[in-house]
Amino acid sequence: MDDFRNLSTADRRPDRPGGRGFVIAEGTVVVRRLLESAYPVRALLGVQRRIEELTEELAPAEVPAYVTPAETMADVVGFHLNRGVLAVADRAPQPDARELVARARKLAVLEGVGDHENLGSIFRNAAALGIDGVLIGPGCADPLYRRSVRVSMGNVLRVPFARLEPWPDGLGLLRDHGFRVAALTPRPGSVDLRELRAPALERVAVLVGSEGPGLTEEALAAADLAVRIPMAEGVDSLNVATAAAVAFYELGGAR
Amino acid sequence: MDDFRNLSTADRRPDRPGGRGFVIAEGTVVVRRLLESAYPVRALLGVQRRIEELTEELAPAEVPAYVTPAETMADVVGFHLNRGVLAVADRAPQPDARELVARARKLAVLEGVGDHENLGSIFRNAAALGIDGVLIGPGCADPLYRRSVRVSMGNVLRVPFARLEPWPDGLGLLRDHGFRVAALTPRPGSVDLRELRAPALERVAVLVGSEGPGLTEEALAAADLAVRIPMAEGVDSLNVATAAAVAFYELGGAR
Numbered sequence: 488m489d490d491f492r493n494l495s496t497a498d499r500r501p502d503r504p505g506g507r508g509f510v511i512a513e514g515t516v517v518v519r520r521l522l523e524s525a526y527p528v529r530a531l532l533g534v535q536r537r538i539e540e541l542t543e544e545l546a547p548a549e550v551p552a553y554v555t556p557a558e559t560m561a562d563v564v565g566f567h568l569n570r571g572v573l574a575v576a577d578r579a580p581q582p583d584a585r586e587l588v589a590r591a592r593k594l595a596v597l598e599g600v601g602d603h604e605n606l607g608s609i610f611r612n613a614a615a616l617g618i619d620g621v622l623i624g625p626g627c628a629d630p631l632y633r634r635s636v637r638v639s640m641g642n643v644l645r646v647p648f649a650r651l652e653p654w655p656d657g658l659g660l661l662r663d664h665g666f667r668v669a670a671l672t673p674r675p676g677s678v679d680l681r682e683l684r685a686p687a688l689e690r691v692a693v694l695v696g697s698e699g700p701g702l703t704e705e706a707l708a709a710a711d712l713a714v715r716i717p718m719a720e721g722v723d724s725l726n727v728a729t730a731a732a733v734a735f736y737e738l739g740g741a742r
Numbered sequence: 743m744d745d746f747r748n749l750s751t752a753d754r755r756p757d758r759p760g761g762r763g764f765v766i767a768e769g770t771v772v773v774r775r776l777l778e779s780a781y782p783v784r785a786l787l788g789v790q791r792r793i794e795e796l797t798e799e800l801a802p803a804e805v806p807a808y809v810t811p812a813e814t815m816a817d818v819v820g821f822h823l824n825r826g827v828l829a830v831a832d833r834a835p836q837p838d839a840r841e842l843v844a845r846a847r848k849l850a851v852l853e854g855v856g857d858h859e860n861l862g863s864i865f866r867n868a869a870a871l872g873i874d875g876v877l878i879g880p881g882c883a884d885p886l887y888r889r890s891v892r893v894s895m896g897n898v899l900r901v902p903f904a905r906l907e908p909w910p911d912g913l914g915l916l917r918d919h920g921f922r923v924a925a926l927t928p929r930p931g932s933v934d935l936r937e938l939r940a941p942a943l944e945r946v947a948v949l950v951g952s953e954g955p956g957l958t959e960e961a962l963a964a965a966d967l968a969v970r971i972p973m974a975e976g977v978d979s980l981n982v983a984t985a986a987a988v989a990f991y992e993l994g995g996a997r
Contacts, residue, residue: 612984615977642977679997717996722870722897729867729987732980736988741972742934 488553490575491532494564494633510578511633512641514570515540520641522548526576532560533572541572550574578631584622584649584657588664591619592690593740596651596658596668598706599626599697600727606630607638608728609695614642616732617740622651622661624706626697655709658694662711666690670702670710671734673724677713680737687742693734698727743808745830746787749819749888765833766888767896769825770795775896777803781831787815788827796827805829833886839877839904839912843919846874847945848995851906851913851923853961854881854952855982861885862893863983864950869897871987872995876903879910879961881952910964913949917966921945925957925965926989928979932968935992942997948989953982 490509509529512521515537521528522544531538531545531552538545538552545552561567588594595618600606606628613621621630628635630643651657661668669683671693685691694710696702707713716725716733724730745764764784767776770792776783777799786793786800786807793800793807800807816822843849850873855861861883868876876885883890885898906912916923924938926948940946949965951957962968971980971988979985 608981608984612980615973615980617972617974680991716870716991717872717994718870719872719996725867725870725987726863729863729984732984733988733991736935736971736991739972741974 488532488563490529491563491573492565494573495566507578507629507631510576510631510644511636512574512576512644513568513572513633513637515572517636517641518572518574519544520644521574521576522550524644526579526644528574528576531572531574532563534560537572582647582649584651584660587620587622587647587649588660588666592688593618593738594620594622594661594666594692595731595735596622596624596661596692596694597627598624598654598694598702599700600695601626601628601697603628603632603634604638605698605726605728607635607643609731610635610639610642610646612728612732612735614646615741616735616738617742618646618735618738619740621646621648622692623648624651625654655706658709661692664690666692667712668692668694668710670694670707670713671715671730672696672702672707672713673715673718674707674713677715680714680716680734683714683734683737685739687739691738693731693738695727695731695734698724743787743818745784746818746828747820749828750821762833762884762886765831765886765899766891767829767831767899768823768827768888768892770827772891772896773827773829774799775899776829776831777805779899781834781899783829783831786827786829787818789815792827837902837904839906839915842875842877842902842904843915843921847943848873848993849875849877849916849921849947850986850990851877851879851916851947851949852882853879853909853949853957854955855950856881856883856952858883858887858889859893860953860981860983862890862898864986865890865894865897865901867983867987867990869901870996871990871993872997873901873990873993874995876901877906877947878903879906910961913964916947919945921947922967923947923949923965925949925962925968926970926985927951927957927962927968928970928973929968932970935969935971935989938969938989938992939994942994946993948986948993950982950986950989953979
């Protein structure tokens with residue numbers, strides 16, 4: 488049960504490798520995704536009804552599942568959870584960037600996406616819109632942080648991701664594999680996102696920066712082209728995950 | 743000062759017309775939008791620095807602006823605000839649906855969007871992507887609720903909206919004005935959203951339903967066509983505001 492204690496601080500564990508905690512899944516949908524993933528699940532904790540919903544997925548996994556009343560669950564984790572089930576897994580080695588790039592057609596590359604919710608939403612949108620993987624540049628939050636996992640609806644557990652280093656020279660790896668790298672930016676001189684439209688087999692990566700400052704000069708210079716979402720005058724930009732969704736849609740990976 | 747008291751419950755005011763409260767703007771950006779809008783602003787409350795940032799907009803408005811320390815502000819509103827400035831306005835009559843439709847080219851029509859944050863995000867996306875107005879069908883939240891105003895970044899105050907009644911027969915009004923009504927739905931038989939792409943002058947309305955159950959049969963039957971965003975297999979749908987953004991982008995109102 489110790490794995491589930493004080494969950495609100497369980498993301499940061501100085502006693503564990505890299506200071507990072509377990510992978511924590513909340514709710515039936517996300518727990519199911521964790522059980523389907525490559526992460527070694529340690530245990531489940533939940534109310535009877537929720538654990539029963541997962542019987543089929545639990546059978547082959549041979550993972551201990553602790554059934555408790557909701558009150559005991561709240562006592563253990565430190566706050567009231569309304570999703571009724573939790574799972575905890577160990578972290579696992581991420582794929583190498585080279586390996587990820589080699590088998591992908593459509594990629595997202597992130598720079599400075601430091602907000603866990605935006606990061607989680609980007610993974611949710613990537614999964615829905617046919618993005619094969621996410622490359623994580625500098626200044627990004629941890630995709631496996633509890634809040635990212637939740638907001639992504641567990642899609643951080645199934646869209647493969649890898650750190651891209653060094654930055655931005657690592658983008659050369661994409662070019663070596665025949666990718667066009669398109670930077671998403673509202674800057675003058677960028678072309679309408681529709682120009683990005685590509686056949687299903689063409690390799691394209693969209694480079695997305697943080698909501699406020701946007702992409703760095705170095706990242707923009709390293710891209711093959713700059714694309715923008717046409718926006719009404721005098722309006723603030725879209726949320727970064729929403730802008731990414733529009734670009735992912737145009738990439739057409741789900742078609 | 744009474745207008746600002748107990749702000750967390752200020753949205754629902756049984757003592758005011760329709761049981762609805764004031765329009766409340768939080769933060770410099772949104773307060774500025776409120777001052778630019780047609781809503782009759784009653785007063786501002788803020789810390790010195792924030793009120794000073796608004797000097798230019800306040801001069802012609804002749805609105806009382808109360809400068810207080812942050813602690814006093816927190817005492818009055820009932821919780822700590824980190825945006826440092828608030829404004830309160832009276833509600834104002836909304837445009838008639840007929841009037842709104844007559845002067846629009848691209849419209850959003852909402853059914854059952856009961857979540858205030860999703861509703862606010864839809865307005866933010868509509869403003870950025872060149873949607874001229876929003877028609878509100880049954881089961882939708884109040885766009886002027888405090889949380890919607892905040893999440894929309896004040897765009898509920900500038901994208902015009904109107905109730906559409908009766909439902910779904912009121913959609914006939916759109917057809918009378920030469921609009922094509924496209925229902926956004928993942929159902930089989932719907933066509934790729936790209937089919938919706940239309941010249942700038944063509945009148946198109948996109949009909950969006952709630953995230954869970956989606957559009958009702960009646961609404962689907964009343965639309966001219968059904969369009970879908972191509973999605974990867976086995977993935978849950980996008981968030982409703984994100985899906986709407988992709989459709990708004992395809993409508994091309996901001997081009």
